[in-house]
Amino acid sequence: xxxxxxxxxxQILVILFVVLIFGFLTLNAQTNMDNRGxxxxxxxxxxxxxxxxxxSLIEYSGSDSYARAFLVGLLNTLLVSFISIIICTIxxxxxxxxxxxxxxxxxxxxxxxxxxxxxxxxLLQIFFWYxxxxxxxxxxEKADAWFGVTYMTVKGYxxxxxxxxxxxxxxxxxxxxxxxxxxxxxxxxxxxDTQGKQIPVLLYSVGLLIVLPLLSFLxxxxxxxxxxxxxxxxxxxxxxxxxxxxxxPELIALVLALSLYTSTxxxxxxxxxxxxxxxxxxxxxxxxxLTPNQVLKLVIMPQALxxxxxxxxxxxxxxxxxxxxxxxxxxxxxxxVFAGTALMQTGKAIEIVSITMLTYLTISLxxxxxxxxxxxxxxxxxx
Amino acid sequence: xFKIIKQLTSVVAMFAVLFAFSTETMAAKKSKTLENTKKRxxxxxxxxxxxxxxSNADESxxxxxxxxxxxxAVAAATLxxxxxxxFTPLSAKERFTAxxxxxxxxxxxxxxxxxxxxxxxxxxxxxxxxxxGQGFMVxxxxxxxxxxxxxxxxxxxxxxxxxxxxxxxxFFDSRGISYEPVVFEKADEVVAAYDAxxxxxYTTDKSGLAAQRTKLSAPDDHVVLPETxxxxxxxPVVRQGDSVWEDIVRWSLNTMIEAEEYGVNSSNADMxxxxxNPAIKRLVGAEGELGAAFGLDNDWNLRIIKQVGNYGxxxxxxxxxxxxLPDRGPNELWTKGGILYVPPAR
Numbered sequence: 146x147x148x149x150x151x152x153x154x155x156q157i158l159v160i161l162f163v164v165l166i167f168g169f170l171t172l173n174a175q176t177n178m179d180n181r182g183x184x185x186x187x188x189x190x191x192x193x194x195x196x197x198x199x200x201s202l203i204e205y206s207g208s209d210s211y212a213r214a215f216l217v218g219l220l221n222t223l224l225v226s227f228i229s230i231i232i233c234t235i236x237x238x239x240x241x242x243x244x245x246x247x248x249x250x251x252x253x254x255x256x257x258x259x260x261x262x263x264x265x266x267x268l269l270q271i272f273f274w275y276x277x278x279x280x281x282x283x284x285x286e287k288a289d290a291w292f293g294v295t296y297m298t299v300k301g302y303x304x305x306x307x308x309x310x311x312x313x314x315x316x317x318x319x320x321x322x323x324x325x326x327x328x329x330x331x332x333x334x335x336x337x338d339t340q341g342k343q344i345p346v347l348l349y350s351v352g353l354l355i356v357l358p359l360l361s362f363l364x365x366x367x368x369x370x371x372x373x374x375x376x377x378x379x380x381x382x383x384x385x386x387x388x389x390x391x392x393x394p395e396l397i398a399l400v401l402a403l404s405l406y407t408s409t410x411x412x413x414x415x416x417x418x419x420x421x422x423x424x425x426x427x428x429x430x431x432x433x434x435l436t437p438n439q440v441l442k443l444v445i446m447p448q449a450l451x452x453x454x455x456x457x458x459x460x461x462x463x464x465x466x467x468x469x470x471x472x473x474x475x476x477x478x479x480x481x482v483f484a485g486t487a488l489m490q491t492g493k494a495i496e497i498v499s500i501t502m503l504t505y506l507t508i509s510l511x512x513x514x515x516x517x518x519x520x521x522x523x524x525x526x527x528x
Numbered sequence: 529x530f531k532i533i534k535q536l537t538s539v540v541a542m543f544a545v546l547f548a549f550s551t552e553t554m555a556a557k558k559s560k561t562l563e564n565t566k567k568r569x570x571x572x573x574x575x576x577x578x579x580x581x582x583s584n585a586d587e588s589x590x591x592x593x594x595x596x597x598x599x600x601a602v603a604a605a606t607l608x609x610x611x612x613x614x615f616t617p618l619s620a621k622e623r624f625t626a627x628x629x630x631x632x633x634x635x636x637x638x639x640x641x642x643x644x645x646x647x648x649x650x651x652x653x654x655x656x657x658x659x660x661g662q663g664f665m666v667x668x669x670x671x672x673x674x675x676x677x678x679x680x681x682x683x684x685x686x687x688x689x690x691x692x693x694x695x696x697x698x699f700f701d702s703r704g705i706s707y708e709p710v711v712f713e714k715a716d717e718v719v720a721a722y723d724a725x726x727x728x729x730y731t732t733d734k735s736g737l738a739a740q741r742t743k744l745s746a747p748d749d750h751v752v753l754p755e756t757x758x759x760x761x762x763x764p765v766v767r768q769g770d771s772v773w774e775d776i777v778r779w780s781l782n783t784m785i786e787a788e789e790y791g792v793n794s795s796n797a798d799m800x801x802x803x804x805n806p807a808i809k810r811l812v813g814a815e816g817e818l819g820a821a822f823g824l825d826n827d828w829n830l831r832i833i834k835q836v837g838n839y840g841x842x843x844x845x846x847x848x849x850x851x852x853l854p855d856r857g858p859n860e861l862w863t864k865g866g867i868l869y870v871p872p873a874r
């Protein structure tokens with residue numbers, strides 16, 4: 146009995162304390178809002194937003210609702226985070242491995258890179274990539290074509306867009322290729338475990354991934370045309386490209402700043418992971434006759450990943466949250482569109498800020514959940 | 529006996545009503561914001577982050593501008609010293625939250641008076657100190673001379689959280705022109721992006737365009753188009769719920785405008801005490817008890833005129849002499865062809 150009291154009393158007190166604090170805060174906010182004649186409610190979400198957004202992944206115009214404006218902002222946040230996470234991972238792994246290189250030049254340039262980008266505040270880097278790069282870029286009419294069909298200009302990066310016919314057939318072929326690869330891998334693993342035979346899975350996989358979709362062009366009636374950006378005159382001195390896809394300079398600057406900055410932290414995680422695997426492992430693996438490639442793939446990396454994943458998850462979360470700095474350079478992310486324009490036009494500060502906070506929390510928790518699942522998967526399995 | 533009791537109760541009831549009534553009027557005259565301001569010793573005023581002519585700080589941190597002068601007038605009226613103001617620079621996005629949360633007591637930040645802002649979000653607009661309208665600025669070399677010449681795909685730089693964003697959409701939508709809005713949180717960032725060639729045009733209130741043009745690397749290469757696409761009455765804002773404070777701010781502004789109408793300025797205000805015109809005498813506190821209505825002494829308006837000056841002086845000092853908008857346009861007195869018209873102070 147005594148033990149039960151000892152165990153539960155502090156917990157009950159803590160819960161009571163938290164409830165009381167939240168209750169007080171809610172009540173306080175409510176009285177203050179009543180005094181100032183501010184209503185609380187989420188009805189505004191279905192009202193017409195009547196403002197436009199520069200860049201959107203879904204159809205959106207000012208006659209759509211605030212809820213849709215929220216979705217536009219959310220998708221833009223996810224887009225910039227997703228691209229940046231991929232780029233910073235690739236860069237981070239390369240730099241992290243380079244820091245362990247025995248080549249003096251590679252090792253030191255990687256170290257300089259990390260120290261340089263890690264120690265400059267992110268906001269400054271965003272401003273740098275936006276304003277400095279913006280001023281250096283040519284006006285649309287003076288831009289040289291990159292790869293013949295893309296144009297990097299002060300108004301954005303214009304690339305050809307793809308016009309598909311029978312896109313679904315192409316996608317099914319891609320899906321079939323992926324399924325075939327999974328089957329092949331399982332078969333190869335079984336072959337290795339039972340007969341000790343090795344087949345070049347990677348080579349076959351790449352082959353499948355190229356050949357199957359290619360077949361869809363020949364027999365599936367799939368066709369692809371490119372719409373190439375075309376220069377159009379707006380006034381005597383201003384031009385713009387029409388057709389194709391335009392990536393706004395705000396998106397490019399933000400992706401550059403976020404991925405360069407975060408890649409330094411990822412690089413350090415990778416380095417720590419590889420250095421964390423004891424040297425004896427490598428020597429033991431070599432002594433049983435594994436090739437250096439196999440040593441890295443089968444012995445070092447599986448152990449290093451266990452060390453790399455948890456801190457890298459943190460970096461992904463940071464990157465996603467840092468993407469909210471987008472508002473400084475007019476990239477229409479969740480903070481700019483919803484917690485900025487929508488908040489101003491409706492005046493619903495408490496509602497909008499809570500929705501925005503909950504959204505970021507959800508994004509972060511989702512990323513954390515995915516990474517935790519992956520971490521569980523590669524953990525040492527005690528048998 | 530019964531009759532006496534009845535009479536007594538009616539007398540008591542009458543007193544009760546009187547008492548209740550008098551305490552009520554006493555309470556109404558008390559302004560919590562005014563009390564706190566007096567206790568604190570300065571007026572808390574929200575201004576822009578730097579808009580020449582309206583609210584702009586120099587190198588040593590002195591704020592000037594016609595929006596700044598409204599706060600100075602309130603400080604002169606309530607505290608007797610126009611310099612006792614603490615200015616808080618706010619972005620368009622932060623301004624209303626700062627006011628409703630009680631961080632500032634007056635928002636004097638080129639803010640457009642609209643129905644939804646006035647009625648919806650716990651604010652009260654007290655008047656108009658500048659009649660403005662939204663316009664467009666373009667590069668001279670573009671050859672564009674009117675807003676009718678904008679084509680599909682025009683990129684437009686502007687500020688976040690303003691009526692500008694909404695007007696811009698109305699304007700382009702009603703003409704069926706597709707455009708690319710590039711929206712920044714700070715005015716300086718808009719100017720920098722427009723200057724770098726990110727946008728074909730820059731839109732905001734015309735006064736703002738005139739002021740921001742001075743910040744461009746080559747101001748003479750840019751021109752403000754003649755069309756005005758919206759009404760933008762700019763004025764000071766207070767929190768809802770303190771009607772006495774609201775009146776103080778409203779009549780501080782009105783005093784400046786009426787002083788100009790009657791030819792009272794900072795240098796002749798003292799002499800006007802002996803004027804023959806009762807309206808002028810009321811304006812300099814020599815007649816009537818105007819200040820008592822909101823718990824101030826009788827020299828409140830004289831101090832405003834002496835320390836801050838009338839509206840015309842403020843306009844000349846901040847907007848005309850700095851070359852931003854030498855022509856007063858609609859911001860001229862109603863007696864001189866403008867639309868500045870305030871209720872009489874009596």
